[in-house]
Structure formats: C-alpha cells, structure tokens
Amino acid sequence: DAGVTQSPTHLIKTRGQQVTLRCSPKSGHDTVSWYQQALGQGPQFIFQYYEEEERQRGNFPDRFSGHQFPNYSSELNVNALLLGDSALYLCASSLGGWAYEQYFGPGTRLTVT
C-alpha cells in the first residue's frame, strides 16, 4: 500500500522564478492538503483540495496556487519566488474533504537563492 509520495525531494530556485511541486496521496484518499514548514517552526496550512477544487485556504498570498487531478494527485505552484519561500513543503492526504487522520508525505525541500 503506497503512502503519500512527493516530488522532487529537493529543489533550488532563484528569486523571481516559478516552481511546481507534486504530490500523490495515499491509496484510497481523495483529499490533499499542503503545508509550508520553515526551519525550526511548525507547519503552516496553505490550502486543501477535494473533488478537484480548492476547498480551504490558509493565510498565503495568491502567488501560491494549486491543482488537483482526477486521480486525486495534486500540484502546488509558487510564482515570483521570494527568499522567504525557502522551506519544507509537506503534502498530506486524508479522506472525504476532512483533515482527520492525515498522512504526510516526505516533503520537498525548496531553497530560494
């Protein structure tokens, strides 16, 4: 039973560039949430996708956008990268549009230089 997978593992980008991160949920899950975790801090909720729509959103600017595909996988896009976007980006999957029993992926470490 495959767990949550994310790609790439690490990424280095330059300020102003755009980045796309990918996530495949745990088998049987249909809901994907994205989090940003800066070094030494707790994760911050970015948004949640369910039934191919953004259902919930945290306090992040419009530079952060996403998409969910019919197979429930998801992408996180960040435009006009800032140095402060450097963080570990975590994807979590769950069932039925809720965040109960979330399973987290290994994360993508993004460094913006």
Place this chain on the structure above:
Amino acid sequence: ELKVEQNPLFLSMQEGKNYTIYCNYSTTSDRLYWYRQDPGKSLESLFVLLSNGAVKQEGRLMASLDTKARLSTLHITAAVHDLSATYFCAVDTQFSGTYKYIFGTGTRLKVLA
C-alpha cells in the same frame, strides 16, 4: 488571534523518567491532533482526539483532551531514547468563515541515556 502554544519548547530528560507536554489553544475546537517529527523527516500522526475527555494511549505515550480548558496533554511514561523527536499538537476549526488548521510551536524532546 488563533494560537496553539506548547509547553515546554525544549525538554531534556533521562531515560526511565515521566514527563508531560502541554498544548493550549485559543479557539473552540473539539478536534486535536498530535504528531511526531524526526530531524529532517516528515510528520507522523500519533493521536487524533475528537471529543472532550478523549484519552488515547500507544506504547509509552498517552494523550488526553479537555475542550473546556482548551488543553491537551501528551504524557510520556518511562522515556526511552527512541522517543527523542519534536512533537507537535494541532487543532482545526472554522474561524470567521475560514477553515484553519493550526500547528503548535513544537516541543523538542531529547531523551538522555
């Protein structure tokens, strides 16, 4: 402002000792989650507490929830080195029509042999 605060932030304890981590939150919520994170790794779900008075135990860890006091505790019994990690609590709630999933500050636990 919505806050989830953990106490202590850092904890160094001897093997075999008992200790409690506290999680206070400022919003009304009947759902509280505990996670474990090892250095450089993703989050592992430990407990999901869904009602007032809920108590769950797994091995040397026991979590409880008091929604009236807006307090959850994570009790460690007879600590072992393998429990060294950072522990996060989190709550989710609707606030001003917006869904929030908020992590605490984290408690970095080090168990000394």
